[in-house]
Amino acid sequence: MPTERTSAGDPARTLHLLWRGSSPDRRRGPRRALSIDAVVETAGAIADAEGLDALTMRQVAKELGVVPMTLYTYVPGKAELLDLMLDAAYARMPRTDTGGRPWRERVIAVADENRALFERHPWAATVSTSRPPLGPGQMAKYEHELRALDGLGLSDLEMDACLTHLLTFVQACARAAADARAAQDDSAMNDQQWWDLNAPLLARVLDADSYPTAVRVGAAAGAAHGSAYDPDHAYTFGLRCVLSAFAALIDEAQRGTTPGS
Template identity: 80%
Template sequence: MPTERTSSGDPARTLQLLWRDAPAAPDRRRGPRRGLSIDAVIDAATAIADTEGLDALTMRRVAKDLGVVPMTLYTYVPGKAELLDLMLDAAYARMPRTDTTGRPWRQRVTALAEENKALFARHPWAATVSTARPPLGPGQMAKYEHELSALDGLGLTDVEMDDCLAHLLAFVQASARAAADARAARHDSPMNDQEWWEANAPLLARVLDEKTYPTAVRVGAAAGAAHGSAYDPDHAYAFGLERVLDAFAALIDRGTGG
């Protein structure tokens, strides 16, 4: 399945819409028409994506939910590519931002991770979108400014600050996608993880020879017993975040001579 990407539409038109520096809506003197706004279109599209995923999101579907014909919608947003940028930037703008002033840097960075984890929990589709070319709207820029403040004053160079933030956000996004995959697997199966492993234990015992795979069998059994399954999203997130913070600590200590 192709990955949805930000900034894949008309860049000039997208920036106009993101910063609301766009031409006015069509002249309404031609006849009665239900009043719309860009924000109403964004909200309707986001509601569809939140409940049904991006595959269900089409301009026609958004128009239907808003009670207008598709051509009316196109007078507000040129297409789905631009609409996706608007949706993501709006989600960024509405993110709660934790005031971590005066807290230790590990607590500040952990708060950033939790904020983004919560974003992907509210909008699972956002974790599936590639932002290699980010939509540079007001929501994106406010988010970036807020997040950089957690890394400022730690002895990192500007490039290192950006690198650390990008690494943290990539980790959280990957964790969110893995957690969504695990939820989908549980939803699609009549058995939970423990029941699945118990049902398949006899077959696995026959094919997984302890003499051939001694380390894999030993470690896999220990991990399965500890987590109740082969993969525990919450444990993986907590463990991974600590390792990310440890790596940042090494970089910060090197930069400050600690």
């Protein structure tokens, strides 16, 4: 389960910061040396390198060379900072110009863009966005991605549901890939080495005659991928299934039919 979620802070202050409605409160005294952008960039760099567990206001302040209380004059707390970090990552995402291209190519581009986002910022895949940060980065991303599904006969609700399904699939793949990398790092072995080491142990306790289908299919998958799970294959195969489901839905919409009619 995600340990962090967006929109967990003060909504009014978060939206004010996301949209930069005005500068932080101006107070008498020396001119302030930091900016919200600098705080967000530093926090993002920490999360990229060490994960969200390492991200604290104290650590951000240390990297910026200020006392922690200084940060609170820019950002109320970690919850609001997380929204700013994620929105900044969304704003920086490369967006493929797929105008005039077939819908499958447009949808694949959206999926690949999000997969690349999670590869650059693995922490982003661990964050629950059921209440998304409605900042400029998020809105630009949503607008861009919806256009991949526009004009296909889908209703607005179907477009939103298709996009949500696609992004949920990509995020799940990113989390699974991160888990696979973590397992490899923790064991200091790749999957093939791990299976080579443990296969004899499994063979001594597993009665192949009791599980013939599992043994046959598992052996075929292991031979093909060198492991029980291959992130690249899971993504490619899963995306093909998603596209097939979308194709059926689009065909129904264009024919004016509904499932089961």
